[in-house]
Amino acid sequence: MDLNRWPNLVAMFFEQASTKKNSPFLWKTQQGEWNSISWAETAKQVRLLALALQEYGLNLGDRVVLVGENSPEWAIADFAVMAAGGVTVPTYITNTSNDHRHILTDSEATIAIVSNQKLADPLLEAAADLPHLKQIISMEKIEVNPDAGFKIKSWSEALHQGGLSTNQNTIRSDQISQEDTACIIYTSGTGGTPKGVMLSHRSILCNCVGAFHLLLELGLDDEVFLSFLPLSHSYEHSCGLMFPTSIGAQIYYAEGIDKLAANLTEVRPTLMTSVPRLYEMMRLRILDGVQRAGGLKAKLFMLALNLGTERYEQGGQLKFHKTPVDKLVDILVREKVKMRFGGRLKAMVSGGAPLNIQVGIFFTALGLRLLQGYGQTEAGPVISCNPSTKIKLDTVGPALHSVDVKIAEDGEILVRGPLLMNGYWKQPETTQDTIKDGWLHTGDIGELDRDGYITITDRKKDIIVLSGGDNISPQRVEGILGLEPEIAQAMVVGDGRKHLVALLVPSEQTRELQTNSSDEHALKKLIGDAVARANSTLSVIEQVRGFSVIDAPFTVDNEMLTPTLKNRRHKILQNYAEAIETLY
Numbered sequence: 001m002d003l004n005r006w007p008n009l010v011a012m013f014f015e016q017a018s019t020k021k022n023s024p025f026l027w028k029t030q031q032g033e034w035n036s037i038s039w040a041e042t043a044k045q046v047r048l049l050a051l052a053l054q055e056y057g058l059n060l061g062d063r064v065v066l067v068g069e070n071s072p073e074w075a076i077a078d079f080a081v082m083a084a085g086g087v088t089v090p091t092y093i094t095n096t097s098n099d100h101r102h103i104l105t106d107s108e109a110t111i112a113i114v115s116n117q118k119l120a121d122p123l124l125e126a127a128a129d130l131p132h133l134k135q136i137i138s139m140e141k142i143e144v145n146p147d148a149g150f151k152i153k154s155w156s157e158a159l160h161q162g163g164l165s166t167n168q169n170t171i172r173s174d175q176i177s178q179e180d181t182a183c184i185i186y187t188s189g190t191g192g193t194p195k196g197v198m199l200s201h202r203s204i205l206c207n208c209v210g211a212f213h214l215l216l217e218l219g220l221d222d223e224v225f226l227s228f229l230p231l232s233h234s235y236e237h238s239c240g241l242m243f244p245t246s247i248g249a250q251i252y253y254a255e256g257i258d259k260l261a262a263n264l265t266e267v268r269p270t271l272m273t274s275v276p277r278l279y280e281m282m283r284l285r286i287l288d289g290v291q292r293a294g295g296l297k298a299k300l301f302m303l304a305l306n307l308g309t310e311r312y313e314q315g316g317q318l319k320f321h322k323t324p325v326d327k328l329v330d331i332l333v334r335e336k337v338k339m340r341f342g343g344r345l346k347a348m349v350s351g352g353a354p355l356n357i358q359v360g361i362f363f364t365a366l367g368l369r370l371l372q373g374y375g376q377t378e379a380g381p382v383i384s385c386n387p388s389t390k391i392k393l394d395t396v397g398p399a400l401h402s403v404d405v406k407i408a409e410d411g412e413i414l415v416r417g418p419l420l421m422n423g424y425w426k427q428p429e430t431t432q433d434t435i436k437d438g439w440l441h442t443g444d445i446g447e448l449d450r451d452g453y454i455t456i457t458d459r460k461k462d463i464i465v466l467s468g469g470d471n472i473s474p475q476r477v478e479g480i481l482g483l484e485p486e487i488a489q490a491m492v493v494g495d496g497r498k499h500l501v502a503l504l505v506p507s508e509q510t511r512e513l514q515t516n517s518s519d520e521h522a523l524k525k526l527i528g529d530a531v532a533r534a535n536s537t538l539s540v541i542e543q544v545r546g547f548s549v550i551d552a553p554f555t556v557d558n559e560m561l562t563p564t565l566k567n568r569r570h571k572i573l574q575n576y577a578e579a580i581e582t583l584y
Helices: 009-020 039-055 072-083 097-107 117-127 155-164 201-218 234-246 257-267 276-293 295-313 320-339 357-365 428-434 474-482 508-515 522-535 569-575 577-583
Strands: 024-030 033-038 063-067 087-091 111-114 135-138 152-154 181-187 195-200 224-227 250-253 271-274 347-350 370-375 382-385 404-407 412-416 439-448 454-459 487-493 500-506 544-549
Touching: 009 039, 009 072, 009 201, 009 234, 024 039, 024 072, 033 039, 039 072, 039 155, 063 072, 063 097, 063 117, 072 087, 072 234, 087 097, 097 117, 097 181, 097 195, 111 117, 117 135, 135 155, 152 155, 181 201, 181 234, 195 201, 201 234, 201 382, 224 234, 224 257, 224 271, 234 250, 234 271, 234 382, 257 276, 271 276, 276 295, 276 347, 276 357, 295 320, 295 357, 357 370, 404 439, 428 439, 474 487, 474 500, 474 522, 487 508, 487 522, 487 569, 500 508, 500 522, 500 577, 508 522, 522 544, 544 577, 569 577
Parallel strands: 024 250, 063 087, 063 111, 087 181, 111 135, 135 152, 224 250, 271 347, 347 370, 500 544
Antiparallel strands: 024 033, 181 195, 370 382, 404 412, 412 439, 439 454, 487 500
């Protein structure tokens, strides 16, 4: 596979559909039973929906907001928007009405596609005063105020409209080049306002080609994916939808994180992409089960784990006398662990946030191949990944096929290649600050070893990446916390963690109230109430789940503020490391 095989993502999809025909493609559960939509049926619905979008006035380059849980309809809508010559704008299902208002206003979307009433309500509230939104299509029936002025069409009505089109052969996929923008994915920047990253067909195709060459050595055949990360995230969009499509794989849509363990054994995926937080949870769940079992089972498990860890640390080899025991626990322990993941996994890929090396060693020791990668939305998003033939768990692997990486004089990781974004939507100056002379300035500090493997050592820009892969601007959250009268200063922490916590300095007014109170818990309650109010204005991933009250304020003199009065993050982290750990 090479980058020039397809002119765009739609052509890629239709070519695979014409080859796979009535083979199953997209799966979902209905009343507890897995049901599939074939490649041929998917292609039919993509074509009909694309024609309907054109009938509804979608022009080349127009933006379409897509809000919904992972489902076959989500994938069909995405390909249909592109087939009609439009640009998909995926949004998170956790978005507030304010989040939607910013994206709808900034993108100037003319059409929105939404899955159900629960997700439609905040979207409709946000769109109330936006005349450029002409049409809404709902995957399920939704109720709307007839005075709102919105044109609402159901999924079936839209497909029917497409079938009535007099121009059945005029979808615009042949008018789209690799350079055209396929989607705009909004991601938070250092200023806190989400920026629209314009990913071209070329960028995502480059990721598909890179993943193909990376995994080819494992033997790519009739692959099966289980999709559970949000498709609105660039990682799942490229790796959980576009790449499986490019190799003609089947995609199952998980019923939810609470049913993921059961879905793994039902679906039996061959390839799995996820974020570190999920692997952390799985590790804890496995260890908890072993501890509960106790006895011989626990002893055998720990023996398998210790021998596997030793083998990894010794470069893949065990001392001769330990080999027979290792083979025995292969059968008694490792095979059973593999069955918890379906028994067919060729590899698990971790990306979206840094993977704790101990988590990586844990799964490797149990015979599950775990490949850590690295990327950014601005790069499609995958930049590098460990190959299965030579895994270095303390690195994020070498650059993908046709991608160049170098380290700048100040240590920043720079990236060049067809995977780079077209730029930030309506922000040419920010784009020029990010891509200079053809190189993406990632904001991450790193090193390259003699094999070209990247090790990330620090982050140049202050963006917090949670273990679930969500990007958060700390300045935005800290600013909102600081608006509360009880809080004088705030610093939030959460890089590589499952949620945010905060270090908070009370205001003088709050200290006085506490001093005059006989209740020793009064201060914490006052601050807690303030945090709760701030959380009510933040999105789910931005909310602070724990806090510690700090006595001494952050100042320039104690080196916890810069001369321009910004938090000196590394210094504060160093001083309050113990307090932070107690919050997790």
